[in-house]
Amino acid sequence: MKFKLINWLRGKLRKRRRLHQEEGEPEESQVEDDVPNLPRLPSTRPIVLTPSPSTEALALASSPLFGKLPRELRYDILLRAFGGSLLHMDLSYVHPVAPTEPGRILFSHTGINTNGRFEVNWDTAVPKSWQWWSSVCHRVMPNYEKTWSFIRMSHPEIPRPGDDRCRYGDAHFCQSWPGAYPSKCKIGIMGWLLSCRQAYVEGIDVLYRTNTIHMSGQTLILNLPQLLPPQRLSAITSLEIVCPLQLHGVEVGAIPEVGLLNDYLSVFASNLPSLTRLYLALKAKGSNARPVDMQSVFEVLDAFVLETSLREFTVSHSHTVFTPLYNTVRNEITTQHHQQYKTIPEMWRNADGSYILPIWGPNTEPFYKQVETSWPKPPQVGYRTVGADVVGDGYWLVEGEVDDYTPCRFSTIYL
Numbered sequence: 001m002k003f004k005l006i007n008w009l010r011g012k013l014r015k016r017r018r019l020h021q022e023e024g025e026p027e028e029s030q031v032e033d034d035v036p037n038l039p040r041l042p043s044t045r046p047i048v049l050t051p052s053p054s055t056e057a058l059a060l061a062s063s064p065l066f067g068k069l070p071r072e073l074r075y076d077i078l079l080r081a082f083g084g085s086l087l088h089m090d091l092s093y094v095h096p097v098a099p100t101e102p103g104r105i106l107f108s109h110t111g112i113n114t115n116g117r118f119e120v121n122w123d124t125a126v127p128k129s130w131q132w133w134s135s136v137c138h139r140v141m142p143n144y145e146k147t148w149s150f151i152r153m154s155h156p157e158i159p160r161p162g163d164d165r166c167r168y169g170d171a172h173f174c175q176s177w178p179g180a181y182p183s184k185c186k187i188g189i190m191g192w193l194l195s196c197r198q199a200y201v202e203g204i205d206v207l208y209r210t211n212t213i214h215m216s217g218q219t220l221i222l223n224l225p226q227l228l229p230p231q232r233l234s235a236i237t238s239l240e241i242v243c244p245l246q247l248h249g250v251e252v253g254a255i256p257e258v259g260l261l262n263d264y265l266s267v268f269a270s271n272l273p274s275l276t277r278l279y280l281a282l283k284a285k286g287s288n289a290r291p292v293d294m295q296s297v298f299e300v301l302d303a304f305v306l307e308t309s310l311r312e313f314t315v316s317h318s319h320t321v322f323t324p325l326y327n328t329v330r331n332e333i334t335t336q337h338h339q340q341y342k343t344i345p346e347m348w349r350n351a352d353g354s355y356i357l358p359i360w361g362p363n364t365e366p367f368y369k370q371v372e373t374s375w376p377k378p379p380q381v382g383y384r385t386v387g388a389d390v391v392g393d394g395y396w397l398v399e400g401e402v403d404d405y406t407p408c409r410f411s412t413i414y415l
């Protein structure tokens with residue numbers, strides 16, 4: 001009876017997934033038990049690629065590059081070539097992309113074969129299989145983090161991490177990045193990694209340690225320890241993660257399902273000892289109830305931030321979740337202070353549940369200065385804020401992804 005029930009439920013879930021795929025939902029949302037042969041690491045590696053420190057002299061002996069160029073200079077070169085960027089890492093169970101028709105000129109990110117609506121032309125004649133995919137992220141402009149507040153206030157059409165579609169060839173800012181298209185969309189490190197073992201060990205470390213890695217696939221994130229060697233996981237310092245947040249309930253008091261969020265954060269806390277920067281995009285799915293009761297989500301996030309040693313932690317919420325939450329916090333602070341403030345729609349939450357809001361600067365300043373905040377670093381002296389004191393650990397809450405029920409995607413709210 002028990003197994004009949006499980007099989008019936010699995011059948012229902014598969015049917016629902018197929019329905020979602022037909023409606024255009026990305027195929028990466030499939031879960032592991034639905035597909036075969038996840039490419040897990042072998043229990044023992046047949047070839048060890050990373051040389052131990054005692055064998056390093058072998059590589060240095062006859063190579064001018066490794067023998068004469070100081071390690072610090074080699075590091076700087078690798079950092080400029082392959083580091084310090086936002087990169088995609090993806091593992092999806094999909095058909096291969098169809099070959100590009102002869103003579104057709106593409107404008108899509110990485111030159112992936114897409115139709116006129118930036119949807120991938122999959123080769124459905126070939127069976128699906130697990131496929132790794134990576135690229136530089138061109139959803140954002142170069143150096144976007146340095147001018148985040150200014151860009152968000154003046155260019156609200158820039159997609160958020162949860163709306164990233166680089167994987168499907170749809171990136172807003174390919175043209176803004178230097179280099180030749182489409183090679184500039186690709187990381188381009190494989191030639192260097194395969195040249196020799198010393199090049200591999202230095203390049204792979206820069207790749208994982210100095211870039212922010214964007215991941216959105218459940219299978220990839222939940223199986224990270226089975227898919228990447230522990231030394232690569234140990235090198236990761238910065239992540240951009242998209243986590244679906246299923247909402248249950250009707251028009252009032254929707255309750256988020258936090259199981260998946262809990263699982264994601266457990267994987268990070270247990271396997272990524274060097275993680276210091278995390279951008280977590282909570283992409284709401286399901287009910288459009290307002291307000292959403294976010295207490296269970298905050299309990300998970302508060303516990304995570306106390307457990308880990310993150311220096312920068314940002315959590316974005318879909319618009320219909322963020323706006324009521326932001327309004328509630330803003331009204332509470334206004335009531336406490338008996339004063340009106342012109343606030344910027346982002347807020348810092350201390351792990352004790354208190355909030356700090358950045359506020360606008362005087363009109364006499366340039367616009368970018370008026371909306372400057374300390375994000376992604378915690379609120380600091382020198383930036384204009386109102387609300388609680390910084391009590392230590394905490395995280396930024398920012399407006400996130402578009403959701404289907406909001407007629408106006410990015411309405412900003414000020415006092």
Ligand SMILES: [Zn+2]
Pocket residue numbers: 108109110138171173174184185
């Ligand atoms: Zn591109």
Ligand SMILES: [Zn+2]
Pocket residue numbers: 088136137138139140164165166167171214
């Ligand atoms: Zn991207």
